Amino acid sequence: MENKYTISEIAKMFNITTNKVRFYEKKGLLEPLRNENNDYRTFTKQDIIKLQSILLYRSIGIPIKDIKNILNNSRKENCLTYFNDQWKLVNNEIDKLNIIRKSLESILDELYEETKEYKIDSKVLNIINESNELYNIKNNWQDKWNFNNWAKAYDRDIIEDKGTLKIYKNYSLILQNVYDTVKSFHIINPNILEIGVGTGNLASKFLNDSCSIIGIDQSREMLTVAKEKHPNLKVRIGEFLRIPYYNKCFDVIISTYAFHHLNTEEKSIAIEEMFRVLKDNGIIVISDLMFKSIKDEEDILRNLSIGQVEEIRDEYYSYIDFLISEFKKYNKKLQYKRIDKFNYIISVF
Ligand SMILES: C[S@@+](CC[C@H](N)C(=O)[O-])C[C@H]1O[C@@H](n2cnc3c(N)ncnc32)[C@H](O)[C@@H]1O
Incomplete structure (x- = not known):
């Protein structure tokens, strides 16, 4: 016959009060049977395993209502x-x-x-x-572009490149260039962080090369797509402004088509964050939408339609000149390469 335990016994087992057990019952997390004769609660082995899980989930701060959902649906x-x-x-x-x-x-x-x-x-x-x-x-900082909504269609959209600015026309070339630039530094077994990993197209190049790479993104849906496409890729929710990692743990930080979702003030904070998690001799390679300078921007914008200018103003293209001065604060050198009208690759070392 299955062992049965009283409320005092299981409270003692976990060194908690009987009130706490009653509390979890009241919240619907535990459903002990009642003794037919005296209506006292009786707990089975299954209840004990459940209570152990509840206490462990609570110890890492999972809210009661979420624990209930986890216990009810362990998918x-x-x-x-x-x-x-x-x-x-x-x-x-x-x-x-x-x-x-x-x-x-x-x-x-x-x-x-x-x-x-x-x-x-x-x-x-x-x-x-x-x-x-x-x-x-x-x-x-908010995702005013709604990347969660875009995630499933993202890969198809970059191939179709419907926007009038044609910012994705050199997408494959850019990703390859970022990969080649990182490789040119000959870092042995680099620990790589990709910020704004999206659907994992750049990260997959490094995965194929057996590199250790973690992709962070603020969009959970983007990460879901990335993970579906590349089951071996390690992904985490994370933002440029709050990188969810320890100090000085990466050799390389990479990012493509993501930095322009931060305004100038946010970019400075993101750069500080990158240096916090980057090892002293680490490198940063970013490809993104940029202008060389404000003057360069004026010259380019003069020849664009109102719609195209609006498209640019919806985001925050960087200025190479600004980035050079920002990275200088950290005694780092910046090299840049222009890929097309709007896309540059910068390497910081
Ligand atoms: C245009 S997609 C680029 C995705 C991928 N890097 C690529 O090149 O295909 C921009 C990605 O950056 C992410 N992103 C935007 N702002 C971010 C932020 N502040 N922190 C982390 N990720 C961000 C978005 O969620 C999205 O997945």
Whole structure:
């Protein structure tokens, strides 16, 4: 006969209170049987396994309602939704705490240098203001292009290249060029991060080469398509402004057709983020829509239709000159190559 346990026994087993067990029951996570004679709860081995899972999921912060869904539907796609949500939440929290720690570090430096008694000092308030601003910029970035909606049609659309600017006409050539540029640095067993991996077309070149590569993207649907096409590709939800990885863990960072979804201010933050996760001797290779300079942009735009100009204004093309000065802040050199009217490849080393 199957072993049965009382509420006190299972509470003791997991070192929790009986109230906690009742709470999970009230929330619909546990459904113990009732003893026919005295109506006391009785728990089976299955309930014990379930409770263990509930406690473990809670220990990594999964909300009660999500645990209920996971327990009711253990299909991979369903579980991925909840664990991806938690991954995003945890990484956002880590990023937020890092910003706060950085500002506290600066505040403490200020205070230890103070000779007089502390009074609310504008320097300290400025530091807090700056870090709040940084947090707000990171938090306010939104996918106004709706890449989730585009994911399934993306590969077909780039082949058809319907837009009037024909930005995808050299797509294959560009991806190949990025791959060749990375290879030209002869880095042994590089750990590669691709940001804005999309459907995985560039990453697959490195996968075929047995490289270790992780693709991050803010769009879950893009990652689903990438994973369907390339089951061996490691993908994660992640953003330019909050790269969900540790400091100095990548040798190479690559990105194509993605950087122009950040405005100038966001680009500076993204560059700082890239250097945070890049090893000291690491390289960055980005291909994207760019102009050499503001003057170059004016010359090009003069010859375009209103519709084409609007198409460009819907995004944030970079200026090579701006990028050179940004990367200089990190003592890095930038080389660029123009592929066509709008597409450049930059390598930073
Ligand atoms: C035009 S697609 C390019 C996809 C792929 N890199 C390629 O070359 O085919 C842009 C991709 O960048 C992603 N993306 C845009 N802004 C991003 C951000 N701030 N952080 C991470 N990914 C972003 C989008 O979700 C989308 O998958």
